[in-house]
Amino acid sequence: MNEWQNDKTPDETEPRPSGRQTREALLEARGLTKRFGDTLANENVDLRINKGEIHALLGENGAGKSTLVKSFYGSLEPDSGEIFWLGQKVNIDNPSEARSLGIGMVFQHFSLFEALTVVENIALALPNPGNMAELAERIRSISEDYGLPLNPADVVADLPVGIRQRIEIIRCLLQEPKLIIMDEPTSVLTPQEADRLFVTLERLAGEGCAVLYISHRLEEVQRICHHATILRHGRVVSECDPARETASSLARMMVGVDVANVSAAANAPQLGPVRLRLTNLDLPASSPFATELTNINLDVHAGEVVAIAGVAGNGQSELFDAISGERPVAPEMITMDDLPSGARSITWRRQKSAAFVPEERLGHGSVPGLELTGNITLTRHSTGDGLIASLGLLSRTAAGRLEQKIKRAFDVRMSHDNPEARSLSGGNLQKFVVGRELDRRPGIMVINQPTWGVDAGAAALIRQALIDLARSGSAVLVISQDLDEIFEIADRIAVVSRGILSKAEPVHIMNREKIGLLMAGGAETQAAKSGQQAPDVLPEAPGGAV
Amino acid sequence: MRIELVKRKEHSQLMTVLSPLLAVLLTLITAAILFSLAGKDPIEGLFKFFIEPLFDSWSLQELLVKATPLVLIAAGLSVCYLSNNWNIGAEGQFVVGAICGSFLPIIFPDFQNALTLPLMLLFGIAGGACWALIPAILKARFSTNEILSSLMLVYVGNLLLDYLVRGPWRDPDGYNFPESLLFSDAATMPSIGFGRLTIAAPITLVVIVVLALVLSRTLKGFEIRVMGESPRAGEFAGFSKGRLTLFVFAISGGLAGLAGTMEVSGSLNQLLPVISPGYGFTAIIVAFLGRLNPIGILIAGFVLALSYIGGEGVQASLGISDKISNVIQGMLLFYVLACDTLILYKVRIGHNRRTASQGA
Missing domain, CATH: 3.40.50.300 (P-loop containing nucleotide triphosphate hydrolases)
Incomplete structure (x- = not known):
């Protein structure tokens, strides 16, 4: 297909920077x-x-x-x-x-038109896109070649972050820069996919x-x-x-x-009772391109951090929405402290001491144009924090006090006091959004991509805070694409792939390779083999594809 | 040289206040140009249009009479717009509210006691709210575009009124004129002062104060603002988008209906085929000119009321068509929306370094 693809591998012994200036x-x-x-x-x-x-x-x-x-x-x-x-x-x-x-560029913040399809978006960036059907075919084959499969007919709005980045990469490669x-x-690839990208x-x-x-x-x-x-x-x-x-x-x-090292207690934590339990959780896809959740089972005990690994777009956001209550399910599918919660509202769940941090911090976890105090009220208006005074009036002083407290505890840096959320940098806003929930000392904490795009110092702070929360008797569920992060903080790891969750295994028997295989579809195989009951031990490397 | 719009980090407090003033200024300039194109002295035209009405007690009172429905409707609309619900059909809700409010005095003209007027007002509120709930339910249930459905219902409402006053509700003793019978005193808004001013004005003031408190200080107001700016975050906060849509449409329809009833029972004293000079549409301009803020709307209501009276004034004194009112209202909305860009963006005029260096 592309001439430069099929020959020599790079010269491993090529001169390192000593001779840079002469090249x-x-x-x-x-x-x-x-x-x-x-x-x-x-x-x-x-x-x-x-x-x-x-x-x-x-x-x-x-x-x-x-x-x-x-x-x-x-x-x-x-x-x-x-x-x-x-x-x-x-x-x-x-x-x-x-x-x-x-010069070609793959942006961190994607520059795609949401209402258009993959092939239309790519055609827009090409000087001579030519025939759309041919272009779609080229996209399909090149993306397969690079291990970043794309369906050219998908509408971007329906695609998760990870897939959107693939479009950017393929769009760039098509121009042979x-x-x-x-x-x-x-950041959105499995280790195996990343390896293929490196090749x-x-x-x-x-x-x-x-x-x-x-x-x-x-x-x-x-x-x-x-x-x-x-x-x-x-x-x-x-x-x-x-x-x-x-x-x-x-x-x-x-x-x-x-950079401070995050210290997870090396040995397994003292496990308390199950605080968050998912039982045969099913959730139909909300749109033709969304992921359907199938028969998800997971227990999170007091005292532990359970992490869900997986490539973006495999059902993480759907799972988050179901656990948070933004998308209701049958009552018994989710229990929080043994109370059936699947059909309850997010406010009810918060009142039962659950807290949630979504992936998208601006626009989902916070309102861009609202000051930080307003954004504190956003998730804590009904959790008994005194933010609503008598007669249903908002208490600005209570919100202001909380804002000061969160700002200090999580080192949220701002140019002036109580700014609008949109003016904070990504890392600072993340610290604020996480701090807002941790400040409540929630009994159940569910957090999606806790440190996406956050600098090393802030990431260490957030990770340590999550571990400390778990050790103090809370159940912490972390959904993350960052394997380094997962190995740093998790006590048990499960992998989600196409809406199916593998059994959560203790971190010491998991490794990158196992997780990679589960990400690449092993979770489904595992689920199919074991039927309804999750097995006690991880089956031999499923699929046999290494 | 090139002009760039640069996004601000936060919205500018200064421009939030300045933008409507800037819009008024630009409107004045454009109006002056229009007057001179029409062959009139622009200064005299502006004076007669915008200033003269302010120095005449009759027109000052008329200003209050016209501002009242504008402010009341706009206050309701602002609740809708703040929550990202685009109710364009206040004119229809005004008319249907007026019809429902007129039900008692027309069908039961003998029901005359202290309850007559309060009941009429309640019927008017209920009628306007129900009319507004039609597009709201369609939106919440079937994701219908509320802009279209609410707008279309304006014409349905107007034709309904037309049918009633020409048909079943026509005054039997009215010499076949298309109008209802005149309301009894018990069904008429008590007047204040000597002219057409009624207690509608103080009622409106109370509504504005209550609304300002609700919007700025209560959880419901918070919910409205959050859902408008970021529905996803609103649902994360536990607010329901569908329920809020019904709520804000009911509020704005109810207030439009109240305005309609107070208009027929206060100013007109009967139903006519046309009862509004476009209050429901002009109120959209009032809402935006007033920054979707109840207090701002109070001020903006007077500005727009002035444009009605000024239009009549220049027609009488300068012989310019009173359609000039519509033109000026339209320009005002146009300029407000344009100037609002400056709240989140700042203009930077920079030299194009490259063109300069190439020239050198």
Whole structure:
């Protein structure tokens, strides 16, 4: 199909950065500066990407990575500085100019039209899309090739986050670019899928295509990147060969200080009674492209953290909605502290000491245009926190007190007191949304993607708080795509795949490979083998596909 | 040079207040241009349209009479719009409310006691609310577009009124004129002062105060705002979208119905084939000009009432068609919506660095 696909694997012994300056530069930035209001997002940034190089761009949230790559992609105009492409000074005024130079980009926040189908979205980005049926066929085959299968006829609005990112990747690859900018591409992939992507990236690099790779995952940066540039507070603080560094030395360069390790009590926790129980939970798909939940069984005990792993779009959000009560099910399907709760409202569940943190923090977990105090009232108006005074009047002082308390306990940083939720950065808003619920000391905590897009320091804080909550006698259920996170905090791990949940197994008998196989469909096989009853031990690696 | 709209981090408090004032200013400028295009002195035109009515006791009172239904309807509409429910059919709810409110004095003209007027007002509220609940139920149950269904019901309501006053409810002693009998004193709103001003104005003021309190200080008001801005977060908070749709439509329909009843029982004293100069539609402008805020609506109601009276004024004194009122009302809404962009965006005028450097 594509000529560059079927030959040599990359040269493992190719010169590492010692000889970088002598190799041919593809893109070079000199003194790029970009200011937003009072903040310098990029300050005098120099960066050189060679042909055929996988170049990591590392930095915490807000370090200026996205701003920098947007300048390369023409979607932001730097205030000063120059960009050279193959030695020529260029002005990249807009993304289509970037694309015509040969720069492709996979965004972290997706730039897709929700009302259009996959193939229509891709056609829009191509200068000559040609025949739609042929394009759809190309999309289908290329996406299969890369292990990122897509149905070209799906409407984007119906697709979960993970699949949307695949569209962006495929759209970029279709243009056969010379430089691909990838913003956290593996966060929604299974380990096996990520491996296949790495093979692809290495093959691309071998062909001379450069990759600018933005990631929080130091392990994969060390594994596939030839060179790394580290940004902190908008400035380049270091350059290195990631293979010669350790994960902790890279983390130190990014953060500037040592990142606290999350300490799960090494041994199994003291288990209390079952506080949250799902029994044969079924939930029909709400739209033709949504996932149907089938026969889900899970117990979460007081004292433990149970994590549900899985690739995005396999029923996580449906499961969350059912447990939170946003989508009612039959009463016995969900019990909370032995009370049938499946048909109860989310407010009733909160009053029974459950708390919920959804995946989408802005627009679901919080109202963008409402101040933080209002957003506290949002989930806590009926939980006896004194937010509703007599005569049904809202108490602003009570909300203000809680806001101060949450702000201090979770280090929520804001430019002025009690701002609108939309003005907080992603990490700070996540700390607020999690803190709002943890502050209640809930007996049952259900949290979907607790640290999506959150910097290392904030992520450690949130994870530690979840573990501490469990150890204090609460049942904590974490839904996450981040396996590092899951291994850091979970006592037991289950995997969801196409709406079917595997048995939750203790963390010490799980490993990445097992989880990967379950993600890739093993959960269904397991469920089919064991029938209604979940087995006591995990069957031999199902499917046999390794 | 190029002009860019840059998103603000938070909405601008200043522009929230400034935007309607800016819109009024732009409307005045455009109106002046219109007057001079029509061959009149723009200054004189503006003076006669916007200023003169304010210095005449008759027109000041008329201003209150016209502002009352506008404010009342707009207050109800603002509740709808805040919660992201687009009730465009207040005109119909006004008319049907007036019909229901007139039921007692027309069908039982002899029922005259202290209960007559309160019952009429209750019937009017119920009628307007029921009329508004039709699009609300259709929306909550079948996801019908409420903009279309509520708008269409305006014409149904108007034709219903037309049919009644030309048919069954026509005054038998009315020489075949298409109008109902005149209401008895017991069915008439007590007047204040010497002109057409009735207790409708203070009733409206009370409604506005109560609504302002409910919206800003209670959980219900909170629910309305949250559901309007972010329905997903609203459901996460435990609020029901369907139930809220019914609630806000009932509120706004009820207030429109109340306004309709007070209009026929206070100003007209009978049902006519046409009882509203488009109050239900003009109230949409009032609601937006007033920032969907009850107090703002009170002020905006006077501005729009002024446009009715000013239109009549320039027709009389300058010979300009009173259609100018509609033009000015339309421009005002247009400018308000345009200026509202500035609440979440700021304008940046920058030099295009590249064109400049290429030129050098």
